[in-house]
Amino acid sequence: MSRFLSNESAALEPYTPGEQPQNIPYNKLNTNESPFPPSPKVLKAISRAELLKMNLYSDPTCAALCAAVAKRNDLKPEQVIAGNGSDELLSFAFRAFCGEGKGCAYANITYGFYKVWAQFYHLDAKVIPLREDFSLNVDDYMDFPGTIFIANPNAPTGMTVPISDIQRLLEANRDRVVVVDEAYVDFGAESCIPLLYRYDNLLILQTFSKSRNLAGARIGFALGSAELIADLNRVKYSFNPYNVNRLSIVAGAAAMADEPYFQKCTSQIEKNRAWTVRELTALGFTVLPSQANFILAKSDRIPGGALYEKLKENGILVRHFDAPARIADFCRISIGSMEQMEALIDEVTKLLEEL
Numbered sequence: 006m007s008r009f010l011s012n013e014s015a016a017l018e019p020y021t022p023g024e025q026p027q028n029i030p031y032n033k034l035n036t037n038e039s040p041f042p043p044s045p046k047v048l049k050a051i052s053r054a055e056l057l058k059m060n061l062y063s064d065p066t067c068a069a070l071c072a073a074v075a076k077r078n079d080l081k082p083e084q085v086i087a088g089n090g091s092d093e094l095l096s097f098a099f100r101a102f103c104g105e106g107k108g109c110a111y112a113n114i115t116y117g118f119y120k121v122w123a124q125f126y127h128l129d130a131k132v133i134p135l136r137e138d139f140s141l142n143v144d145d146y147m148d149f150p151g152t153i154f155i156a157n158p159n160a161p162t163g164m165t166v167p168i169s170d171i172q173r174l175l176e177a178n179r180d181r182v183v184v185v186d187e188a189y190v191d192f193g194a195e196s197c198i199p200l201l202y203r204y205d206n207l208l209i210l211q212t213f214s215k216s217r218n219l220a221g222a223r224i225g226f227a228l229g230s231a232e233l234i235a236d237l238n239r240v241k242y243s244f245n246p247y248n249v250n251r252l253s254i255v256a257g258a259a260a261m262a263d264e265p266y267f268q269k270c271t272s273q274i275e276k277n278r279a280w281t282v283r284e285l286t287a288l289g290f291t292v293l294p295s296q297a298n299f300i301l302a303k304s305d306r307i308p309g310g311a312l313y314e315k316l317k318e319n320g321i322l323v324r325h326f327d328a329p330a331r332i333a334d335f336c337r338i339s340i341g342s343m344e345q346m347e348a349l350i351d352e353v354t355k356l357l358e359e360l
């Protein structure tokens with residue numbers, strides 16, 4: 006810390022991203038990226054002609070990208086806003102729909118960034134424990150008057166809340182916004198998008214980082230009523246009007262239009278997940294029921310931290326969280342290609358034999 010840092014910034018507790026070793030050939034199963042390259046249509050779209058336009062600012066409305074997202078989801082373009090990753094849109098949502106007298110609520114075990122923004126914006130945060138089995142009980146949120154943030158599927162558990170439960174939350178108080186973070190919805194879970202036709206207090210966030218093989222392009226999007234999206238644009242134009250770069254707008258639109266490739270990649274991940282769960286279970290692991298492109302798993306024979314360390318020594322990166330204590334026994338393992346998962350299972354088998 007320099008002596009110039011403001012008290013406000015000194016008080017922040019920044020988010021810690023998963024390790025991103027550059028140019029080291031790890032079997033990287035720690036940040037829920039896709040193991041597959043972007044759609045061939047993306048490679049075609051990033052043409053020399055597009056590169057030559059990099060001297061010009063990007064379209065602040067991201068029209069081409071929003072149109073592609075709207076078309077895919079049967080919505081109007083004014084119901085879509087694009088962001089520099091869905092992280093940025095989450096930040097906009099915290100700013101737009103929370104503030105003095107309007108707090109936020111989220112689970113005690115969920116995406117770590119919610120807490121970071123609640124602090125960043127000095128919000129009153131109600132942190133609501135998951136049940137013993139890591140499921141989320143929407144009844145705990147029914148009376149909360151502020152803005153609710155739910156990751157569905159949740160991270161890092163991979164577990165889902167039924168859409169009927171989300172609907173009950175929307176119905177219980179039409180004057181509060183429910184933000185459903187669907188970063189992992191494309192791996193077999195059910196999206197809340199159909200509820201957008203009936204509820205103007207629903208905001209849905211999705212991302213190109215996991216199911217569309219574009220984590221490095223930093224593209225997310227939010228879906229909601231035209232009014233909610235206009236609110237988010239108000240924050241965006243107060244912060245960073247050209248928030249999505251030129252190449253990412255082009256790449257995102259192309260990826261969204263390639264439905265067959267998207268289906269192929271996500272269904273392969275679902276297959277690899279089922280295989281990995283079977284293998285780990287056979288090795289005595291407890292694996293939470295995941296609908297995401299990762300699993301949260303623990304073995305009674307080796308603590309989560311030790312498993313993480315041993316795998317890393319052997320070239321495999323997974324994610325271990327020290328806190329909260331309830332998940333310290335677990336490791337979060339991203340689902341990669343079949344080769345990556347076979348290498349993981351071989352290594353885990355070896356480690357357990359050596360104990």
Ligand SMILES: *Cc1c(COP(=O)(O)O)cnc(C)c1O
Nearest residue numbers: 090091092116156188212214225
């Ligand atoms: C990965 C992730 C995000 C952020 O995704 P980006 O679009 O890459 O910023 C948001 N929410 C959850 C729950 C995530 O796991």
